[in-house]
Structure formats: structure tokens, C-alpha cells
Amino acid sequence: MIEFKDIREKEILIHYANKFGDSCIVKIIESGVSSKEEASALAKFYWKVVDETVDKKELEYVLEKIYTTLHIHCGNNGYSDVWDSEIP
Numbered sequence: 628m629i630e631f632k633d634i635r636e637k638e639i640l641i642h643y644a645n646k647f648g649d650s651c652i653v654k655i656i657e658s659g660v661s662s663k664e665e666a667s668a669l670a671k672f673y674w675k676v677v678d679e680t681v682d683k684k685e686l687e688y689v690l691e692k693i694y695t696t697l698h699i700h701c702g703n704n705g706y707s708d709v710w711d712s713e714i715p
Contacts, residue, residue, distance in 0.1 A: 670713035
């Protein structure tokens with residue numbers, strides 16, 4: 628399970644997963660990563676959200692918090708290298 632420090636982080640991720648029609652990402656957000664493939668998919672999804680929100684300055688801070696949360700989660704589950712390899 629991903630431990631979000633702020634419920635807004637999770638709400639934003641769920642919003643964009645639904646917007647992109649990605650039910651697999653919703654599942655990962657709810658239960659956490661359990662494979663290299665899921666860690667990779669989550670990282671790619673995060674960067675897709677960043678690209679989608681590039682003009683929304685009000686989201687910059689929370690996106691930084693989301694990055695930290697997801698990076699720590701992937702690292703704690705042994706997928707730090709997978710996460711890092713998806714950084715554009």
C-alpha cells in the first residue's frame with residue numbers, strides 16, 4: 628500500500644488515472660507496486676501526469692510531494708532502479 632502523507636496526492640493520482648482510462652494504475656495506487664512492471668507503469672504514469680499538468684502552476688508543489696511519495700514507495704519495495712530508469 629502506498630502511504631500518502633496528504634490525501635490530495637492520492638486524489639490527484641486517481642483523478643488522472645481515471646481521466647486517462649487506466650484502471651491498472653488505479654489498482655496500483657490503491658494496493659501498491661508488487662512487480663517491476665507495475666513500478667515501471669507507475670513511473671510512466673507519473674511523468675504523463677507531469678506532462679499533462681505542465682501549465683498548472685498550482686499543482687507544482689503537490690506533484691513534488693507525489694514524486695517523493697512514489698519514489699520512496701518504489702524504493703522500499705525494491706524497485707528504486709526501475710523507478711529511476713523511467714525518469715525522462
